[in-house]
């Protein structure tokens with residue numbers, strides 16, 4: 338199976354968690370897009386769902402497929418969220434935010450009873466950190482914030498600098514108007530300690546470590562979709 342076929346397979350497989358009448362959060366990225374397409378097909382065939390989105394990108398995709406996206410503030414607790422990830426590690430610890438949607442994704446995940454992560458086989462890793470960890474930063478006084486992030490990284494024996502994400506030479510701006518800094522950590526030995534320390538830095542809006550949030554991962558392999566639990 339190609340990587341794209343693997344993404345399609347897990348996007349389709351996640352449909353089994355969707356029941357009529359559910360309130361469902363739609364993730365962001367190329368894998369989650371397959372789930373959005375599968376949902377659009379089912380809704381067109383008559384399935385009734387209330388849908389919310391984790392990004393402008395996903396809202397645009399969903400609406401282009403004829404889906405209606407509700408305001409999260411009008412919906413309350415979600416039954417389910419299905420989303421991709423950049424790395425899936427031990428205990429279903431995740432790195433997310435490669436597409437820059439980490440803050441709104443985490444807000445939606447935390448408002449959902451069940452979170453299902455969908456990923457191709459290459460993203461299932463023994464230790465998180467090969468994929469650069471995204472950190473979302475308030476633009477005001479960002480230089481001071483990045484200095485304090487660097488101090489935190491040193492405490493965790495990570496000797497890499499946060500790199501500002503850019504597009505066409507300009508700072509990449511999130512849906513919430515913030516900056517993203519990526520850190521090529523290498524190995525993250527203590528994800529929960531690092532996550533808590535980063536979150537305690539004033540100016541850090543959030544980071545891409547999603548810990549204790551996913552109930553199940555659907556991982557595509559050449560032999561089919563494997564279900565992984567924490």
Ligand SMILES: O=C[C@H](O)[C@H](O)[C@H](O)COP(=O)(O)O
Pocket residue numbers: 364365366367368369420421422423432433434435436437438439442
């Ligand atoms: O910000 C983006 C999200 O966290 C995505 O879910 C993640 O980057 C995975 O995206 P993809 O499925 O395109 O690899």
